Amino acid sequence: FADLNLRSPVLSYIKVSRCSALRCVTITSNALKKLVLQKQESLCNLSLQCHNLIDVDLSDCESLTNEICKVLSDGGGCPMLRSLILDNCESLSVVELNNSSLVNLSLAGCRSMTFLKLACPKLQVVILDGCDHLERASFCPVGLESLNLGICPKLSVLRIEAPNMSILELKGCGVLSEASINCPCLISLDASFCRQFMDDSLSQTAEACPLIEHLILSSCLSIDVRGLSSLHCLQKLALLDLSYTFLMNLKPVFDSCLQLKVLKLSACKYLSDSSLEPLYREGALPMLVELDLSYSSIGQTAIEELLACCTNLVNVNLNGCTNLHELVCGSDYCRSGDMPIDAFPPDSAPDKTKEIRESSDCQLEVLNCTGCPNIKKVVIPSTANYLNLSKINLNLSANLKEVDLKCSNLYNLNLSNCNSLEILKLDCPRLANLQLLACTMLQEDELKSALSFCGALEILNVHSCPQVSFNICCALLV
Secondary structure (H helix, E strand, O other): OOEEEEEOOOOOEEEOOOOOOOOEEEEEOOOOOEEEOOOOOOOOEEEEEOOOOOEEEOOOOOOOOOOHHHHHOOOOOOOOOOEEEOOOOOOOOEEEEEOOOOOEEEOOOOOOOOEEEEEEOOOOEEEOOOOOOOOEEEEEEEOOOEEEOOOOOOOOEEEEEOOOOOEEEOOOOOOOOEEEEEOOOOOEEEOOOOOOOOHHHHHHHHHHOOOOOEEEOOOOOOOOHHHHHHHHHOOOOOEEEOOOOOOOOOHHHHHHOOOOOEEEOOOOOOOOHHHHHHHHHOOOOOOOOEEEOOOOOOOHHHHHHHHHHOOOOOEEEOOOOOOOOEEEOOOOOOOHHHOOOOOOOOOOHHHHHHHHHHOOOOOOOEEEOOOOOOOOEEEEOHHHOOOOOOEEEOOOOOOOOEEEEOOOOOOEEEOOOOOOOOEEEEOOOOOOEEEOOOOOOOOHHHHHHHHOOOOOOOEEEOOOOOOOOHHHHHHHHO
16 A cells, blocks of 8 residues: 545545555545544655644654645645644654644654744644754744753754743753744743853843743853843843852842842852852842852851841752851841941942841741851851741751750751761750751760750651660650
């Protein structure tokens, strides 16, 4: 069976599968709505004149060439086409579809495809799983509301014009160097690990997509101050992730992102202590509630001043900070006398700092210091006014020796794997969960004394604590 030539005024559904010799299919029908030609290994010539055809499935038609795109585009004989499946059509290398009715498109497993051009203004769903050789892609225009291209590791050139798109994921497009993104309704852009994503692409995107609220540029090693300067276009930007970048200057962020609530700077090894001075000396980013400095090179003094002066912060991550040696909260680290004479612009910044210093209550709720190898002491007295602090995580801080906490609302404390911990003082009446796994140096008497002021305790983990007996734990919890 090598040739199918069919004219039918009544057939609405045709399915032909596993006819290995079939090479040519010609169908003319005003009634046909669904056509399924799966696993036609030799099919290379398809002609359709089906004005009411809605659904076409050409999965695993290995011999279909790029010419099939003309048949399935406007003028090709299927003006009502809404759903098209071309999965595992491995001979397709260039796919160009200009279709004004297409809504769903699947190209999963088209591993030979290197170029994709879609002009499908009603397109809502596109599946590109397994298209790992795609190098250039154009979606102009499309009706997509979201798009994930992170599964296309060789993508280097991208053009998108999508008036309804709100979410775009480029995570893992490591060689993407040229991007033109025109999505005026875009809210979230994830460009993580796009190591060649350039300043020009970021600037163009910021200008064309002014509604972006979440911008993730983690590991975008080519982004510099010039690209960050374009963030002034994003007046609604609430989350900015610059982790694992080589940035040394954050001034454009502090100057432009006044609505920023979350700033992630994890593993930014080239940031100096002075890089964050605008936060605690000038009151920059007044809306900021979450700051991630994990595995950064920020020093002890900068951390102390941030915690003391940035009272608006709710969540602070200092995981893996090697320069953190002790955490003694409540001291006045915002003293203007300790600052250089020229640290502030005249008549402006000192007033802001005074306002910050005079703020009595800290909003901090979560403090994460997991795996800080050099921290030895943590002290939070009641005078620190950490009235909202509910969770502290010091897990894997192997050199931590002393913990002294007076936190009226602390609920969760994790000191697991702090195998140097010897001094534990707790005045935390609402503490419900205390993790002390593998605290090998902690003595039973020390624990007993600490828990005498923790009447709400529900969970106590002292597994692998050889100095603490099971009986005393039961007695304490009772």
